[in-house]
Amino acid sequence: MPFEPASAVLRTAGADGWTLVEPLTYVGSRERFVVPAGFVTDLASVPRPVLWLVPRSGRYTLAAVLHDWLCTVGIRTGAVTSQQADGVFRRVMREAGVPVLLRWLMWAGVRWGALADAERRPGWLLSAPGVLAITVLAAPLVLPPSLLVVPGLLVYAAAERLVSGESGVRPWSRDPG
Template identity: 50%
Template structure:
C-alpha cells in the first residue's frame, strides 16, 4: 500500500501546479490514480500558518490525493479525510502535525459524516491546536497586514515617478 509512482508537477502560476505524470496510490481496497493535468495548490494552508505547515513538503502527495478525492467525489468527504490522515502517516509526517492537518480538513469539510467518537477525537486535537496556534497566527497576520501597507505605500509612491524612471513596483495583493 502507498504511493506507487513519483510526483512530477509543473508550475502554472504562483499558486497552482499541475500533475505532469499520473500519480498512483494503492489503498487498502482501491487504487486511486490522479491523472496528468490535474490542478492542485498542494496543501491549502492559510497564509498566517505557513510558518508551521508550508504548502508543500513530505505531505505533498497526500495533499494532492486529498484534493483529487474531494473534487472527484470518488469517496465520501469523511473517507477522503481519513485517507489523507493515513497517507500523512505513510509519508512519515509527525503525529502532531498530521493530526492538526486532519483536524483542519475535517473542519473544512464541515464535519459531515463524522461519528461521535471521531468528533471527540477531533475536539481533543482541535482545541489544543487552536490554543497553540492563536498567538503566533495573530502576530503573523498583523505583520502580514503591516507589510502589505508598506508595499502599498511603495506602489503609490512609484505611481508619481516619471514612467521612464519607474522601478515597476508590482501592485500589492493581500493573499490568504
C-alpha cells in the same frame, strides 16, 4: 511508499496552482486511486497565518495532491465521501512518515475546511468531537505565533499597497488580486 511513482512531477499553474505532469497512483491496502496527469492542485491548502507551522509542501505533498483530487473528483464521482477523503489523507500521511501531531493537525484543518464547503459538509458532525478536541488541544501551541503573524501580514499588505499602488493585495492569499 504506496505511490507510483514515488514522487510527483509538477509544473506551475498560476500563483497558487501546480499541474501534475504524470499520473500519480496511490495503492493502499483497501483502495487504488489514480490522479491523472493534468490535475491542478495547490498542494497543502494551508491558511497563510499558519504557514510557519505547515508549509505548502513537505513529506505530506503526495498525500495533499491525492487529497485535492479526492475532494474534487473523488467526491463528485462518488468514489469517496468528504470524511473518507480526509481519513485517506491522514492515513497516507502516516504511511509517508509525517509526524503524529502534524498529521492530526492537518486532518483537523481539512475537516474544518470541509465545514466551510457545502459540497464537503455532509457528515461533518460525525467527526466534530475529534476535530474540536484536537483544535482545543492545539490552540495554545498554534494560536499565539499565528496571532503574531497576522499583524505582520497586514503591515506587509499596507506596505505593498503603498509601494505598488495596487489596492487588491490580500496578505492571506498567494493570489495577487
